[in-house]
Amino acid sequence: MLQADLTACVRTLREGGLILYPTDTIWGIGCDATSDEAVRRVYALKQRADHKAMLTLADSPGRVMGYVDAIPDIAWDLIELSERPLTIIYPHGRNLAPSLLGPDGSVGIRVTRERFSHALCERFRRPIVSTSANLSGQAAPGCYDEVSQEIIRGVDYVVHYRRTDRSTARPSGIIRLGADGTIQVIRE
Template sequence: MHDDIKKAVEVLKNGGIILYPTDTIWGIGCDATDEKAVKRIYDIKKREDSKSMLVLMENPALLDRYVDEVPEVAWDLVEISTTPLTVIYPGAKNLAANLIADDGSIGIRFTKEDFTRQLLQRFRRPIVSTSANISGEKSPDFFDAISEEIKDAVDYVVEFRQEDRSSSKPSSIIKLRPGGQIDILRK
């Protein structure tokens, strides 16, 4: 795992794209502050850039660096969540402009999974996390279900957990609106 993290961090620092296991499903990722790398992910996925992607972070204490104003309820949601939860926050900042939704929001998930947590700690910036599939196709349940087209398009494929067949599913998604209103987008 250590070598995988070291290689992945090197690729990310050089503006590259990685294919990696997350706390939910396998994802395609890059430096969330690098507009060119984010554009490459949209191209790889054949996805419209109007459909925003989320970012992974390992520490809620860093949230203020990337969101203008964190609604108080957000801290409670992050603290009590026992399963992967993506929260869409208003007022994104300090991220690639093409990663931020038209309404200025950004989806952020705090990972507790060991590999991604260590990767984020070493990289010291948020990482894009989007499912490892072409837009509109089914998200792959396991590494072996990821298309060769995706595998060939990235700069580094993480070896860790390629044999893992544990059941996984995408995160729940909620959107926080100014004033603390919550919309549930995916359970």
């Protein structure tokens, strides 16, 4: 089932579609982070204002290098030493959908180690949007059973892997790295 899900997800992402998938934190809506049209579909599905940036997942720190102007030295240590999922907001994103970037050009990227999302990013060879699978203003789903039918109907493919997993999920930590070397903890 895992391999079939990965194959279907990659095909869906390459066609500009949206997926509902388990991540290293909670269930998420995903799309090709380089496709502005796909990213806009995610905003529309979530009924979310497009000035609220969404994060992306990558399979390795090396992959992140293609999507930000620079990776501060501290970022390498943070990625390596973090014991739980950590989203880093970099000052200048590039080669990504313009609607994915914050108003200041920043982008949040998390290197995932979770089995499914890591393998998906690795196979797709591009970053994948990862935003909570909920309508704007509603609680983020910790497990598949908490995802609304509206979200399920609004995506092009729903992953089967981990649907029965009821473990408690936590959102990632978030740290913003400034171009001037400043570090700001957004969420621990």
